[in-house]
Amino acid sequence: MRTRAAVALEAGKPLEVMEVNLDGPKEGEVLVEIKATGICHTDEFTLSGADPEGMFPAILGHEGAGVVVECGPGVTSLKPGDHVIPLYTPECRECEYCLHPKTNLCQAIRSTQGQGVMPDGTSRFSMLDGTPILHYMGCSTFSNHTVLPEIALAKVREDAPFDKICYIGCGVTTGIGAVINTAKVEIGSRAIVFGLGGIGLNVIQGLRLAGADQIVGVDLNPDKVKMATHFGMTDFVNPSEVDGDLVAHLVDLTKGGADYTFDATGNVQVMRAALESAHKGWGESIIIGVAPAGAEISTRPFQLVTGRVWRGTAFGGARGRTDVPQIVDWYMDGKIEIDPMITHTLSLDNINEGFDLMHEGKSIRSVVVY
Numbered sequence: 001m002r003t004r005a006a007v008a009l010e011a012g013k014p015l016e017v018m019e020v021n022l023d024g025p026k027e028g029e030v031l032v033e034i035k036a037t038g039i040c041h042t043d044e045f046t047l048s049g050a051d052p053e054g055m056f057p058a059i060l061g062h063e064g065a066g067v068v069v070e071c072g073p074g075v076t077s078l079k080p081g082d083h084v085i086p087l088y089t090p091e092c093r094e095c096e097y098c099l100h101p102k103t104n105l106c107q108a109i110r111s112t113q114g115q116g117v118m119p120d121g122t123s124r125f126s127m128l129d130g131t132p133i134l135h136y137m138g139c140s141t142f143s144n145h146t147v148l149p150e151i152a153l154a155k156v157r158e159d160a161p162f163d164k165i166c167y168i169g170c171g172v173t174t175g176i177g178a179v180i181n182t183a184k185v186e187i188g189s190r191a192i193v194f195g196l197g198g199i200g201l202n203v204i205q206g207l208r209l210a211g212a213d214q215i216v217g218v219d220l221n222p223d224k225v226k227m228a229t230h231f232g233m234t235d236f237v238n239p240s241e242v243d244g245d246l247v248a249h250l251v252d253l254t255k256g257g258a259d260y261t262f263d264a265t266g267n268v269q270v271m272r273a274a275l276e277s278a279h280k281g282w283g284e285s286i287i288i289g290v291a292p293a294g295a296e297i298s299t300r301p302f303q304l305v306t307g308r309v310w311r312g313t314a315f316g317g318a319r320g321r322t323d324v325p326q327i328v329d330w331y332m333d334g335k336i337e338i339d340p341m342i343t344h345t346l347s348l349d350n351i352n353e354g355f356d357l358m359h360e361g362k363s364i365r366s367v368v369v370y
């Protein structure tokens, strides 16, 4: 079939909206009509050329929601008409990782996914002249139609609005999951969240859900304060307004350091500050941000010797097929909020505006509605 997609032809260039060819689903695969997709900072990261796994031409996008159109041979858990959220972290329920209680990082298709192809080693997308186009994070939600493996789709309830629940495909689940699944924050905790964007705000709403007493937000952009306060931030720190050392200021503000700190910036200097503002003896720092190729984290080992813990999380530690339908229920039941964070709604033709808004710090989430 033919479909319309925003194609990343090369790093650092705007996406180009065009008609592309899409082959039907093969064994174990599913054709999905994408109804809406968010634009995550990770899409920008890959488009910028900073992603060691970035390859072009590719169809980016990994925060979508849509409807099953056709199932390939052997697909048993989905049927045409089902509402689904694509999963860049699949859940095969069979691999060593899925069977281990301590991780959500299903590895069943990770190597081909990283190469931009389906599990059989080929792409379903191509230009009208036949040139192959790569998939991205196994999702490619910047296309009106896409093909995914069955294990990379969460079936969700049909009364949930696509233009909101698409955000559960990455940002919402990553932020809330980092608190609930990865850090396992206890009631009464003190926490610091670095970066009050599409992920950091969801960390904040996760912290409120978990019953944290103090939620400090740190961002260079003061325009983020209003929204962060709405979601539960109790104190705001703008590093550019702190006299002297940021870490010392945060340790003082949290009466000795935070029980939990979260990096949602992708900046390795910020990651260090996050680790070092965690409480001596027990503070845990969770890295969520994705850092550019070649970037490395550092700290004095003494920081860890004296009891701080440095950890990371992908997709908030969520097992997508199991946990995503539940998070959709939380949204539909009013337990979590999504609507205020979707600050801009765009058409596919205007998708590059979403990247401009992100660069200008004017959006939290831009959502493309097909």
Ligand code: NAD
Binding pocket: 040, 041, 042, 045, 170, 171, 174, 194, 195, 196, 197, 198, 199, 200, 218, 219, 220, 221, 224, 239, 264, 265, 266, 267, 270, 287, 288, 289, 290, 291, 313, 314, 315, 316, 358, 361, 364
């Ligand atoms: P975003 O652009 O919406 O938000 C980033 C925020 O960080 C902005 O508010 C910005 O002002 C702030 N910021 C930037 N530099 C800062 C600094 N030095 N000090 C303080 N604040 C600073 O991005 P997002 O969509 O929220 O994504 C955040 C990060 O999380 C990105 O690196 C993204 O790639 C990553 N991410 C990781 C996962 C995962 O599974 N681990 C999932 C989604 C996103």
Ligand code: AHE
Binding pocket: 040, 042, 043, 051, 052, 053, 054, 089, 105, 110, 170, 290, 314, 315
């Ligand atoms: N390709 C990058 C790493 C990118 C990365 O860390 N991705 C996160 C999800 S970000 C979603 O917005 C992730 O899930 N990582 C686990 C995985 O297996 O990719 C690089 O540095 O190579």
Ligand code: ZN
Binding pocket: 040, 041, 042, 043, 062, 063, 170, 171
């Ligand atoms: Zn993302």
